Amino acid sequence: MTSLRRKARIAALQTLYEIDCTEHKAEDAVIHSTTEQSLSQEAISFTEKLVQGVLKNKSKIDEVIGRFAPSFPVAQMSVIDRNILRVAIFEILMDNTPVKVAINEAIELAKIFGSDSSPRLINGVLGSIVTKYGKASHKRPKEGKWQPSLKN
CATH class of the missing domain: 1.10.940.10 (NusB-like)
Structure with a gap:
């Protein structure tokens, strides 16, 4: 079973990949990757923290x-x-x-x-x-x- 944080890291990686390869906004890319994985609110929050932290x-x-x-x-x-x-x-x-x-x-x-x-x-x-x-x-x-x- 994959941990909540690993799922969030995967979503963050997918989000950052999407941002690097397209002109998509970070918010839209996070929604796309977290929706695809049906993440919990806690995992979504961690994903957002990672993505925002990396981008900043x-x-x-x-x-x-x-x-x-x-x-x-x-x-x-x-x-x-x-x-x-x-x-x-x-x-x-x-x-x-x-x-x-x-x-x-x-x-x-x-x-x-x-x-x-x-x-x-x-x-x-x-x-x-x-x-x-x-x-x-x-x-x-x-x-x-x-x-x-x-x-x-």
């Missing part, structure tokens, strides 16, 4: 991706991989999701929706981010304590 912080998140995946420019990355990373990085840096959970969920989404190499890419990028900032304990940093600099 997209440029910062994309800079982090670019720093930790220099061989894979964000614009040239597959839409799926790019948005899986965006959701996971948002959850790690700005949400209350434990780091280990965010990474595991991102890898599972990559296995379901990505290519054969997607899980390895996702794990590598997220693992590098966590290692760089000393969060190998997989616990979320205290608010305001972990704001990664985009400089070396």
Whole structure:
């Protein structure tokens, strides 16, 4: 059985994919993806939180991706991989999701929706981010304590 939060992450990924590939508004894309899955109000709220968080912080998140995946420019990355990373990085840096959970969920989404190499890419990028900032304990940093600099 798929958890409520995994369903919400799937809907968020589908929403972000739709936004990346079309000119649809975020609100319309959220309605489309959450209606297709018949999500509960709690799952819809979590989906909206993820989508809004990613969109609000997209440029910062994309800079982090670019720093930790220099061989894979964000614009040239597959839409799926790019948005899986965006959701996971948002959850790690700005949400209350434990780091280990965010990474595991991102890898599972990559296995379901990505290519054969997607899980390895996702794990590598997220693992590098966590290692760089000393969060190998997989616990979320205290608010305001972990704001990664985009400089070396």
